[in-house]
Amino acid sequence: MLETLPITKEEICKPENLVYSRTHLMTDAALSYCPGCGHGTIHRMIMEVIDEMNLQADTIGVAPVGCSVLAYEFLNIDMQQAAHGRAPAVATGIKRLMPNKFVFTYQGDGDLAAIGTAETIHACNRGENITIFYVNNGIYGMTGGQMAPTTLPQMKTATSPFGRNVETMGYPLKITELIAMLPGTYFVTRQSVHTAANVRKTKKAIQKAIEYQKLNKGLSFVEIVSNCNSGWKMTPVEANKWMEENMFPFYPLGDIKVPK
Amino acid sequence: MAKVKGEIIVDIERCKGCQVCISACKENVIGMSKNLNRKGYHFAQSTNEDCTGCINCALVCPDGAITVYRARLN
Ligand SMILES: Cc1ncc(C[n+]2csc(CCOP(=O)(O)OP(=O)(O)O)c2C)c(N)n1
Ligand code: SF4
Ligand code: SF4
Ligand code: SF4
Ligand SMILES: [Mg+2]
Numbered sequence: 504m505l506e507t508l509p510i511t512k513e514e515i516c517k518p519e520n521l522v523y524s525r526t527h528l529m530t531d532a533a534l535s536y537c538p539g540c541g542h543g544t545i546h547r548m549i550m551e552v553i554d555e556m557n558l559q560a561d562t563i564g565v566a567p568v569g570c571s572v573l574a575y576e577f578l579n580i581d582m583q584q585a586a587h588g589r590a591p592a593v594a595t596g597i598k599r600l601m602p603n604k605f606v607f608t609y610q611g612d613g614d615l616a617a618i619g620t621a622e623t624i625h626a627c628n629r630g631e632n633i634t635i636f637y638v639n640n641g642i643y644g645m646t647g648g649q650m651a652p653t654t655l656p657q658m659k660t661a662t663s664p665f666g667r668n669v670e671t672m673g674y675p676l677k678i679t680e681l682i683a684m685l686p687g688t689y690f691v692t693r694q695s696v697h698t699a700a701n702v703r704k705t706k707k708a709i710q711k712a713i714e715y716q717k718l719n720k721g722l723s724f725v726e727i728v729s730n731c732n733s734g735w736k737m738t739p740v741e742a743n744k745w746m747e748e749n750m751f752p753f754y755p756l757g758d759i760k761v762p763k
Numbered sequence: 764m765a766k767v768k769g770e771i772i773v774d775i776e777r778c779k780g781c782q783v784c785i786s787a788c789k790e791n792v793i794g795m796s797k798n799l800n801r802k803g804y805h806f807a808q809s810t811n812e813d814c815t816g817c818i819n820c821a822l823v824c825p826d827g828a829i830t831v832y833r834a835r836l837n
Binding site: 509510512514515516517520521522523524525526529533534536538539540541542543544558696697698699702703736739740743760 | 768769770772775777779780781782783785786804816817818819820821822823824825826827828829830831832833834836
């Protein structure tokens with residue numbers, strides 16, 4: 504039997520009962536992302552942490568080329584947009600000139616692990632005191648779903664219509680594991696935002712990465728395995744399930760390098 | 764034990780109808796409206812009074828369209 508509780512919707516929805524609303528560090532602009540795309544959740548988690556750590560005025564973000572090229576429209580902080588793949592080099596310059604700022608890059612897998620591989624590896628190897636947020640959806644989302652270095656074996660994309668054949672197209676690149684081997688990186692982790700529990704874990708990882716930058720510990724690298732339901736040609740809910748079944752076995756979630 | 768009762772408010776015009784909030788809600792509170800917003804998406808809405816205010820739906824909403832309230836009942 505349903506119990507009727509003596510409280511109305513209006514009585515619940517009072518300011519003193521508010522437990523969650525979008526942080527004001529996200530602008531009011533409608534996100535340009537497809538319905539269900541993880542980019543929006545990842546943006547919001549980074550902004551929540553920056554808000555909670557009171558760093559809005561002290562943060563400079565560097566946006567990539569990719570679907571998140573317009574991140575500067577959505578993140579209510581100082582932003583610079585970099586040429587494709589060059590965000591870690593731009594962030595290096597910003598951080599060296601303004602060492603007291605919290606400086607991060609936000610990059611997709613095409614941006615970070617294809618055209619920007621050199622900038623990524625060398626910024627990590629130099630131990631630049633920046634934070635990299637790496638959104639790996641295994642595809643070039645923005646340009647129409649072409650194969651990326653991170654595309655899984657047998658995965659169909661616009662440029663691997665019969666599935667990625669590793670004999671002719673090479674193997675998917677676990678750049679995060681490569682980066683973890685470099686002495687310049689301090690904290691390297693892989694997370695996701697497709698469930699509420701995972702969102703909470705990602706937020707904790709972002710908090711740690713920011714703390715370590717404050718302590719001048721070197722480069723922190725936070726990969727977030729995310730969906731590209733348009734590129735994968737699935738509904739958002741199907742894409743999240745596919746990601747669990749196919750992406751996570753190859754890109755296992757969890758910390759890869761933690762401070763001793 | 765003090766009971767809690769939650770409620771969600773969906774920003775209809777921000778919602779893109781992706782339905783990931785539905786998968787996140789253990790209480791089966793959320794359903795899709797038959798109506799469309801100005802972008803042409805069916806939007807999410809609360810369909811019953813079972814919300815506990817756990818915020819899971821709001822955490823996974825890519826568009827930050829969900830606001831959550833939670834009241835204690837004594
Ligand atoms: C110099 C240069 N080369 C190629 C492109 C075309 N291009 C735009 S975005 C992109 C790949 C983006 O993929 P990714 O970084 O994975 O981001 P996603 O859209 O998947 O989030 C490419 C190849 C470009 N804009 N500039
Ligand atoms: S194309 Fe893919 S990565 Fe880009 S917004 Fe759409 S779902 Fe997200
Ligand atoms: S707050 Fe929790 S119980 Fe309420 S609708 Fe959202 S997920 Fe469901
Ligand atoms: S997760 Fe957000 S955008 Fe998607 S259907 Fe629910 S309220 Fe709408
Ligand atoms: Mg990508």
